[in-house]
Amino acid sequence: MKHAAIFFHYVSQYMKTRLTYRVDMLMEIMSDLLFQAVNLVFILVVFGHTQFLSGWSRDEIIFIYGFFLVPFAIFGAFFNIWDFNERYIVKGEMDRILTRPVHSLFQIILERMELESLFGMITGIAVMVYAGMRLDLSISWYDPFIFILMVIGGAFVYAGIFVMLASISFWSDSRTSIIPMMYNIGNYGRYPVDIYNKVIRFILTWILPFAFVGVYPSAYFLGREDWYVYAFLTPVVGFGFFFLSIFIWNVGVTKYRGAGN
């Protein structure tokens, strides 16, 4: 309850700041939307040349990509803490966070959120609708709920991985280039994993489970029954990874060294 109140207070503060600091909010939203539209056209053009990819049709691949964009947008809005090391560890901002009576990760998420990123969900859903219509997918009444569950699961997979990476900073405050690398690896989850060799497939499923952000949950909506087990593991893996990452974070906080002034 308290957390929800704080969350909404931060969101309204965020809106207010955006409104005062950005000269023209409308222009900003327009350009965010335009960016997403260009993205959409780009996806259709790029995938226009692919026909089949080890048993997946072009439209299925587009659908997976569209699905991927939705949890990725949520991740981008709330868990995109790639600058955690510089901002909070090297500059010692973590001191301030730790003197407040709210979980430290929750505070950082609220301070670093970028709600604009949520526009990506619109693009994602548009892509899914486009591909879904071409594939003649049927939707039952419970599918939207499963969709929400899958999206949250996928977002948590991403969140978990990036929170774990951020936690490394508690042990070592030297710069690493792991984070950009991780964005690249994340992209592999957008494609059907059976196009990769076994080792990569294993990694994308169990070590860095990016496959649960794109292909596995999409398999459910595409009616690919052979993948259903993985599809329904999505929320489990998502929550599992996220809780593991919070655990690691909490241990990390006790190792925080602070910055000498």
Next chain:
Amino acid sequence: MDQVIQVKDLRKDFKSHSSRPGLKGAFRDLFNRNYSIISAVKDISFEVKQGEMVGYIGENGAGKSTSIKMLTGILTPTDGTVTVNGMNPHKEREKFVSSIGVVFGQRSQLWWDIAVQESFKLLKKVYNVSDEDYEAHMTHVIDSLDIGPLLDKPVRKLSLGQRMRCELAAALLHNPPLLFLDEPTIGLDVLVKLKIRNFLKEINEKYKTTILLTTHDLTDIEALCERVIMLDEGQIIYDGKLANLRSNWGEGKQIEFQFAEEVTKDELSPLMKELDAEWTASERKNVWVANVVNEEHVISEVIGRVVAAHRITDVKIHEISTEEIIRNIYEEGVVDGKIY
């Protein structure tokens, strides 16, 4: 009386890595890094009672901030126990920090981009302070610190002194019974310093707020703290009344004579025969300082003899300032727990 802070054998070691030079060195670092251990705080123990105002002083790098960070739950101690407000700060951090207020002079606690008032509102939510409590308490705080006109300005547009007063108000928003201040007066002008001191005194009297503060400005300590804890290289070298520090190590006065004509030490020294006194030359021309014990007859005797033998244009009597006492202690250090 209640002990608000109990610290026993508290220790903090920092591992500090050093890298070897060159590419070959970097490669060796990969496998086995050189490190040394710096003990910032070495097994200190002390207690603070409710309502005390304690000055926590020491040279740069003595370990003051590190101790405060352990007391506030920011850093986990390497060893020893800390109990503050009956809790273990780093174990029950979230519950614990609601019971303290913290100001780090070197670092802002407020949100940079938003108006002070908005920061306060966010903190009010974060600390779960009710509207009534906020009104009752903060109206007064805002008034005493005179920050009413600053409330609608973003923090980044405030001057240092304005910001610091807002920081203090923010730290007190939930009316904590215990306040940690790490260099709260750094870089502030005399008037703002006075305002802050008066305010701290006031809340200490009104709410019995316990205050632990570090500062390099000893006039802060003199104005506020009866008790000082002095730290040197991570160890406590003095813990007691500021007044005792003065009477034990600050005995003596300085009598400054401005002579009408040039005098030499050889001429002056015979005057001090049988007296516990010593001459030092001042930087100014024809000015000499007699360092004497703080006893009436010695002071009168010295002045009498000097005035009888030489023509003088001015005499001043100084007490040795706390700053000098402390500087002497820092410079000369401690042997066997005694300060020389």
